[in-house]
Amino acid sequence: MRYLRIILLALAAVPFLSSCGYNTMVEQSEAVDAQWAQVENVYQRRADLIPNLVATVKGYAEHEQETLTAVIEARAKATSLTLDASNLTEENMAQFQAAQEGLSQALQRLMLVHEQYPDLKANEQFRDLQVQLEGTENRISTERNRFNEAARAYNTTIKKFPTNFIASWFNFEPKAYFKAEEGAQNAPKVEF
Amino acid sequence: MYAFMKNWKRTLLLMLLVFVGGVSSLYADIPEKPQPQRLVNDYVGIIDATTCERLESRLVAFDDTTSTQIAVVVVPDLEGYNIAEYATTIGQKWGVGQEGYDNGVVILIKPKRDETDYGEAFISTGYGLEGDLPDIICARIVNEEMAPFFAKEDYSGGIEAGVSAVMKAVQVEHKSAAELEAELDEELAFVRYLFYAIIFCIAVLLLWTNWPRSRKKVTASSLIGDFFIALANSLLTILSGSGGGSNYGSFSKGSGSFRGGSFGGFGGGSFGGGGGGGRW
Numbered sequence: 001m002r003y004l005r006i007i008l009l010a011l012a013a014v015p016f017l018s019s020c021g022y023n024t025m026v027e028q029s030e031a032v033d034a035q036w037a038q039v040e041n042v043y044q045r046r047a048d049l050i051p052n053l054v055a056t057v058k059g060y061a062e063h064e065q066e067t068l069t070a071v072i073e074a075r076a077k078a079t080s081l082t083l084d085a086s087n088l089t090e091e092n093m094a095q096f097q098a099a100q101e102g103l104s105q106a107l108q109r110l111m112l113v114h115e116q117y118p119d120l121k122a123n124e125q126f127r128d129l130q131v132q133l134e135g136t137e138n139r140i141s142t143e144r145n146r147f148n149e150a151a152r153a154y155n156t157t158i159k160k161f162p163t164n165f166i167a168s169w170f171n172f173e174p175k176a177y178f179k180a181e182e183g184a185q186n187a188p189k190v191e192f
Numbered sequence: 193m194y195a196f197m198k199n200w201k202r203t204l205l206l207m208l209l210v211f212v213g214g215v216s217s218l219y220a221d222i223p224e225k226p227q228p229q230r231l232v233n234d235y236v237g238i239i240d241a242t243t244c245e246r247l248e249s250r251l252v253a254f255d256d257t258t259s260t261q262i263a264v265v266v267v268p269d270l271e272g273y274n275i276a277e278y279a280t281t282i283g284q285k286w287g288v289g290q291e292g293y294d295n296g297v298v299i300l301i302k303p304k305r306d307e308t309d310y311g312e313a314f315i316s317t318g319y320g321l322e323g324d325l326p327d328i329i330c331a332r333i334v335n336e337e338m339a340p341f342f343a344k345e346d347y348s349g350g351i352e353a354g355v356s357a358v359m360k361a362v363q364v365e366h367k368s369a370a371e372l373e374a375e376l377d378e379e380l381a382f383v384r385y386l387f388y389a390i391i392f393c394i395a396v397l398l399l400w401t402n403w404p405r406s407r408k409k410v411t412a413s414s415l416i417g418d419f420f421i422a423l424a425n426s427l428l429t430i431l432s433g434s435g436g437g438s439n440y441g442s443f444s445k446g447s448g449s450f451r452g453g454s455f456g457g458f459g460g461g462s463f464g465g466g467g468g469g470g471r472w
Contacts (some may be wrong), residue, residue: 007439013248042464042465060200076209123300128328131327131328131331131468132327133463134276134327135276135327135466135467135468138274138276138277138280138466139464139465139466140465140469141277141465142280142463142465143464143465164295
């Protein structure tokens with residue numbers, strides 16, 4: 001009889017939980033995780049372009065060894081730091097962003113270099129890589145924006161009354177955002 | 193029960209719309225989906241009327257046969273956005289391409305105003321077309337097929353050339369809306385038969401296995417049996433109701449895609465920032 005009562009109580013709690021947004025929180029949390037996977041995807045896409053880019057530039061610009069090394073190092077750093085979707089705290093996010101930002105800046109310097117090498121500038125493969133890099137930066141900014149939207153929706157839900165009680169009972173943690181950096185917010189400008 | 197399900201779906205859709213609306217208010221300066229919906233949207237008036245009509249009917253026909261939606265948008269100003277971001281946002285906000293297939297393309301053109309200005313164009317691809325139209329190809333179409341016309345101020349010619357090139361690139365791959373619908377119907381039919389089978393099994397089990405143990409319980413069991421038969425019947429009506437008519441199609445195109453001439457509306461495709469462009 002006691003079990004029956006517990007079962008009944010549990011059953012009665014189901015509509016209560018769903019009306020208090022438990023399911024919404026789960027759904028939104030999943031949406032954030034899925035979007036995070038997309039973000040990692042596009043960053044990986046950028047990392048994958050770099051070996052080709054470095055190889056192409058190397059052939060034309062021997063005097064830019066330093067810039068090239070900087071790109072390779074920044075890439076190694078960025079790819080070594082992965083961040084699990086369940087661990088999106090402010091701190092981890094800041095680290096992740098800093099590593100990717102380092103790579104963005106190194107790449108920006110590399111793309112400025114080409115101006116001094118007319119042969120490189122005219123190289124078909126280099127032009128294609130430029131376009132691909134630009135496309136990848138666009139994808140990164142699109143997916144980052146979408147991640148922030150998803151995280152914002154989720155964070156709003158877990159902070160709102162009365163869902164905040166449910167959120168704290170079930171340990172729904174707030175998720176960190178991508179922050180816009182000064183000056184580096186836009187994709188590296190690649191001129192045609 | 194069916195009415196309830198229908199309402200529930202409608203509510204969900206409404207909620208989704210509100211949500212999407214809320215999100216897209218971030219990009220308030222970017223034009224809303226045109227009403228009535230069109231594939232050629234010239235906010236500058238730079239395409240001449242005959243080309244505009246011809247282009248629209250070509251694009252509608254292309255949508256009808258391949259379900260790939262190509263939207264042409266001409267804007268006077270990018271409002272400070274990067275052109276790639278602008279084009280991607282239009283694609284996402286309007287939902288160019290079919291939902292789930294994400295086979296939409298946005299060709300965005302910002303004409304050159306005067307000598308101090310430069311013109312820009314960008315071809316943005318939905319997630320589903322990133323393979324057919326890689327960024328490099330998009331950039332090439334803009335730089336090699338369109339920009340030479342634009343440089344001579346022949347916007348109609350350049351846009352037509354661009355549209356033709358995009359069509360050529362994506363033509364091979366995708367199925368028509370009618371085929372997609374037929375496929376969906378097939379899937380539904382399978383689910384429906386599964387339901388029939390399960391209900392039939394339950395009914396058989398209930399009626400002929402150990403249920404009527406003694407003569408005394410016959411009334412009760414036949415009541416239960418009646419109940420399940422009624423339930424099965426109602427389920428059957430529900431299922432045949434939802435599957436029988438082809439109104440179920442999840443495309444906003446509505447049933448029967450032989451509308452001829454007018455554009456059936458954007459399908460809810462999604463964009464991830466892919467594409468390429470150029471300047472002149």
